[in-house]
Amino acid sequence: MSKGTSTPDEKASYSLQEDVVPAESTRGWLSAWRKSDDSDFYREALAKYGGKGDIDPVREKRLRKRIDWIILPQLGICYLFYYVDKTTLSYAAIFGIKSDLNLYGTRYSWLSSVFYFGWLVWAMPSNLLMQRSPAGSYLAINIFLWGAFLMAQAGAKNYTDMVILRVISGAAESIADPAFMLITTSWYLRSEQPKAIAMWYVWNGVGVAAGGLLGYAIGHIRGALASWRYEFLIVGAICSFWACILFVLLPNSPATSRWFSRDDRLFLVARVAKNQTGIDNRKIKKDHVIDFLTDIKSYMFFLLGFVANIPNGGISNFSTLIIKGLGFDTFHTALLGIPQGALVVIWISAGAYLNSKLPNNSRTLVCMLFMLPTIAGCLGFLLAPHTAYVGRLICFYATGSYQASFVIALSLITSNTGGQTKKQLTSAIIWMGACIGNIAGPFFFKSEQAPGYKLGIGAMLVANCLELILFVLFRIMFVRANKAKDRLAAERREGPVPDSQETAFADLTDRQNPNFRYVY
Numbered sequence: 001m002s003k004g005t006s007t008p009d010e011k012a013s014y015s016l017q018e019d020v021v022p023a024e025s026t027r028g029w030l031s032a033w034r035k036s037d038d039s040d041f042y043r044e045a046l047a048k049y050g051g052k053g054d055i056d057p058v059r060e061k062r063l064r065k066r067i068d069w070i071i072l073p074q075l076g077i078c079y080l081f082y083y084v085d086k087t088t089l090s091y092a093a094i095f096g097i098k099s100d101l102n103l104y105g106t107r108y109s110w111l112s113s114v115f116y117f118g119w120l121v122w123a124m125p126s127n128l129l130m131q132r133s134p135a136g137s138y139l140a141i142n143i144f145l146w147g148a149f150l151m152a153q154a155g156a157k158n159y160t161d162m163v164i165l166r167v168i169s170g171a172a173e174s175i176a177d178p179a180f181m182l183i184t185t186s187w188y189l190r191s192e193q194p195k196a197i198a199m200w201y202v203w204n205g206v207g208v209a210a211g212g213l214l215g216y217a218i219g220h221i222r223g224a225l226a227s228w229r230y231e232f233l234i235v236g237a238i239c240s241f242w243a244c245i246l247f248v249l250l251p252n253s254p255a256t257s258r259w260f261s262r263d264d265r266l267f268l269v270a271r272v273a274k275n276q277t278g279i280d281n282r283k284i285k286k287d288h289v290i291d292f293l294t295d296i297k298s299y300m301f302f303l304l305g306f307v308a309n310i311p312n313g314g315i316s317n318f319s320t321l322i323i324k325g326l327g328f329d330t331f332h333t334a335l336l337g338i339p340q341g342a343l344v345v346i347w348i349s350a351g352a353y354l355n356s357k358l359p360n361n362s363r364t365l366v367c368m369l370f371m372l373p374t375i376a377g378c379l380g381f382l383l384a385p386h387t388a389y390v391g392r393l394i395c396f397y398a399t400g401s402y403q404a405s406f407v408i409a410l411s412l413i414t415s416n417t418g419g420q421t422k423k424q425l426t427s428a429i430i431w432m433g434a435c436i437g438n439i440a441g442p443f444f445f446k447s448e449q450a451p452g453y454k455l456g457i458g459a460m461l462v463a464n465c466l467e468l469i470l471f472v473l474f475r476i477m478f479v480r481a482n483k484a485k486d487r488l489a490a491e492r493r494e495g496p497v498p499d500s501q502e503t504a505f506a507d508l509t510d511r512q513n514p515n516f517r518y519v520y
Contacts, residue, residue: 041255041265041266041269042255042269044266045265045266045267045269045270045273046270046273048266048270049266049267049270049271050270050273054270055267055270055271059267060267060271063260063264063267063268063271064192066259066260067187067188067268068196068199070251070259071183071184071187071250071251072196072199072200074246074249074250075180075183075184075200076199076200076202076203076206077203077242078139078143078176078180078200078203078242078246079176079180079200079201079203079204079207080203080204080206080207080210081143081147081207081235081238081239081242082173082176082204082207083203083204083207083208083211084207084210084211084214084235085146085147085150085169085173085235085236085239086115086173087207087208087211088150088211088231088232088235089111089112089115089166090211090321091211091212091214091215091218091219091228091231092228092231092232093108093228093321094215094219094321094324094333095215095218095219095226095227095228095231096226096227096228097226097228100226100228101156101158101159101162102158102159103159105447106443106447107159108442108447109442109443109445109447110163111159111162111163111166112313112438112441112442113313113438113439113440113441113442113443114163114166114167114170115166115167115169115170115173115438116170116313116435116436116438116439117167117170117435117439118166118167118168118169118170118171118172118174119170119171119173119174119431119435120170120174120432120435120436120439121171122170122171122174123174123175123178123428123431123432123435124425124428124432126142126171126174126175126178126428127175127178127424127425127427127428128284128424130175130178130179130182130424131284131420131421131424132284134252134253134256135179135182135183135186135252135253136183136246136247136250136251136252137247137250137252138175138179139175139176139179139180139183139246139250140243140244140246140247140250141243141247142172142173142175142176142179143176143239143240143242143243143246144239144240144243144244144247145172146169146172146173146239147235147236147237147238147239147240147241147242147243148236148240149165149168149169149172149236150169150232150235150236150239151232151233151236151237151240152165152232152236153165153166153169153232153236154225154229154230154231154232154233154236155229170435174431174435177427177431177434178424178427178428178431180197180200181197181410181413181414181427182423182424182427183250184196184197184200184414185275185414185423186253186254186272187254187268187272188272189271189272189274189275190274190275190414190415190519191360191519193411193414193415194352194355194356194363194407194408194411195352195355195356197407197410197411197414198348198349198351198352198407198408199352201348201403201407201410202344202345202348202349202352202407204344204348204403205341205342205343205344205345205346205347205348205400205403206341206345207341208338208340208341208344209338209339209340209341209342209345210341211341212335212336212338212340212341213335213338214231214234214235215231216331216335218230218231218234219331254268254269254272255269275415283421284421285419285420285421285507287509287512288419288420288421288422288425288509289421289422289425291419291422291509291511291512292421292422292425292426292429292509295511296477297416297426297474297477298425298426298429299429300470300473300474300477301413301426301429301430301433302429302430302432302433303433303470304409304430304433304467304470304474305429305430305431305432305433305434305435305436305437306433306434306436306437307437307463307464307466307467307470308402308405308406308409308434308437308463308467309433309434309435309436309437309438309441310437310438310440310441310444310459310460310463311374311399311402311441311459311460311463311464312434312437312438312441313437313438313439313440313441313442315399315400315460321445321450321451322396322451322453323336323340323393323396324451326389326392326393326451336393339397340396340397340400343397343400344400344403347370347373347400347401347403347404348403348404348407350370350404351366351370351404351405351407351408352404352407352408354366354369355408360519361519361520363408363411363412363519363520364412364471364472364474364475364478364520365475366404366405366408367405367408367409367471368405368468368471368472370401370402370404370405370408371401371402371405371464371467371468371471372401373398373399373401374398374399374400374401374402374405374460374464375461375464375465375468376395376398377395377396377397377398377399377401378395378399378457378458378460378461378464379395379461380392380394380395380398381395381396381399381457382454382457382458382461386452399460402464402467405467405471409471410430412474412519412520413426413427413430415518415519416478416510416518416519416520417509417510418508418509418510418511418512418513418516419507419508419509419510419512420507422509422510437463441456441459444456444458444459444460474520475520478518478519478520479520481518482517482518485514485516485517488514489514492514
């Protein structure tokens with residue numbers, strides 16, 4: 001089988017099949033690779049460890065454990081602060097911010113939502129800036145900024161000040177999830193990504209619990225400032241301090257990491273060649289942009305982000321008010337955030353474990369399964385008698401199972417998107433959908449419906465059902481796309497199709513790459 005000898009006409013024929021499109025370049029399958037900043041290093045990696053049997057499984061297992069200890073704790077702690085940061089307003093709400101800043105009517109809901117306006121506006125530019133920057137360093141700088149802006153919120157004098165600061169904070173945080181996903185795809189094989197994502201996303205639940213514990217502790221401070229102001233000051237300072245540590249410790253890529261020897265880095269780069277999703281390329285490619293815009297999966301990922309985060313927008317900002325409305329006092333409400341966070345950790349861990357034990361291509365099935373408790377929890381909360389406080393609290397806790405589904409869903413993006421520019425845009429668009437979901441979510445929780453919030457819980461229920469349907473559609477679409485690629489491969493069996501080494505680091509999109517197959 002010849003390598004890199006396809007003519008422009010031959011490559012263009014890939015567009016005749018569903019979900020397969022041609023690359024823009026007509027200078028061979030390695031043209032994109034040769035333009036990469038680290039192209040010589042990637043070529044050397046494949047030359048040394050790219051052959052069959054060159055990846056020693058014992059060495060691979062040892063290095064992967066080392067990656068786990070270096071990368072995942074750093075991303076996990078980031079995610080802890082990321083979630084504590086977003087829930088700080090929720091705890092400030094039970095410690096007096098609503099009365100101090102005159103957050104009457106829908107003003108509190110607007111404060112919850114404007115955060116995501118900044119995120120929405122800056123998400124796409126920030127992703128494209130990250131593509132042209134060292135990912136780890138860019139993430140650390142943004143974390144420092146979001147901590148600083150959080151501290152600034154402690155000085156807000158009125159509603160307007162808070163709106164401005166919340167918008168700016170949202171813009172600073174817009175890069176977080178896409179950066180975590182990009183870093184994960186750089187270090188882990190597609191089969192490893194669900195577990196890896198779960199390992200840092202599970203800190204979301206730790207953040208919920210930590211937020212409750214911090215809220216309880218900070219609420220007891222009796223100083224010159226109102227308790228809610230200490231919430232912003234202390235959490236923001238911790239975030240900025242962690243960013244300084246992250247800037248020094250978090251590697252930007254396997255090819256440049258100081259945590260590994262040069263030979264280990266060659267080995268790690270060759271290892272991820274099996275992903276067939278391209279390499280760290282800092283050039284924004286027009287054909288990737290076109291592929292992204294013409295791929296229906298891009299818009300489905302946007303819709304997934306939207307429906308999955310309508311519940312998140314409500315829970316993040318109203319969970320304390322919902323729990324307090326069940327009859328608990330302020331300090332018990334803060335403490336009840338701890339079991340809520342612990343259950344999120346359990347849901348996510350269970351989802352990752354179950355996915356690892358099931359046969360290949362079970363991800364969408366696991367996603368569907370973990371949507372069932374959250375749907376049941378919403379129904380139970382809505383239908384249970386108002387006096388059934390414990391039962392309704394348990395139902396509310398059960399709604400957190402959607403977190404497990406969303407974690408596995410994120411691995412569908414990281415594992416099923418090829419080409420650096422397309423990966424950045426796809427990662428951005430799901431979080432843009434998440435922004436809109438988080439903007440819309442709080443407005444379903446009407447203050448006049450407290451403490452039951454029937455419309456808010458009902459909106460969560462509808463969104464969860466739509467998310468379940470989306471997972472069914474994703475499964476159908478990925479199966480059809482793989483069959484189309486298999487048919488094309490069978491038809492061109494005698495032709496000059498590039499082998500997997502040539503396409504591994506050629507920075508082709510998933511639809512351009514004839515050796516790419518979707519996982520579902």
